[in-house]
Amino acid sequence: MLTSLNVYNTLGVGTTQLYNKLTVYNHKWHGEFMLGNRKFDFQIKSHFPTKASPEFLMVDLVNNLDKLVEDRQAVLKNVLNKAQSMDKRKLKLSVSTYGNVRAKKLFEPILQLSNA
Numbered sequence: 001m002l003t004s005l006n007v008y009n010t011l012g013v014g015t016t017q018l019y020n021k022l023t024v025y026n027h028k029w030h031g032e033f034m035l036g037n038r039k040f041d042f043q044i045k046s047h048f049p050t051k052a053s054p055e056f057l058m059v060d061l062v063n064n065l066d067k068l069v070e071d072r073q074a075v076l077k078n079v080l081n082k083a084q085s086m087d088k089r090k091l092k093l094s095v096s097t098y099g100n101v102r103a104k105k106l107f108e109p110i111l112q113l114s115n116a
Helices: 005-011 054-063 072-084 088-098 101-115
Strands: 002-004 021-026 031-035 038-044
Touching: 002 005, 005 054, 054 072, 054 088, 054 101, 072 101, 088 101
Parallel strands: 021 038
Antiparallel strands: 002 021, 031 038
């Protein structure tokens, strides 16, 4: 799956920076490669969707928070606010399938409230 940190800008959670590197989620290759004039960051992931949904992007943003140059605390606050209005069933599936430990801890209170 070809993606970029730029796609987080579409979520409306306070990310506005433009990044010059594309990310390729795959099952075999790891590392940074120059192909033509573009830099690609190949990352091995055991699970990733064929098409990025907003729920996947929210989880992926939290997974990659350390790579962003924006104010991380402000972005996390906006992510939590935005998650309140998202489809909880889809978000829960994305968190359990694609989330790292930080993402699972962050979204846990929101997803538990939706079960109550």
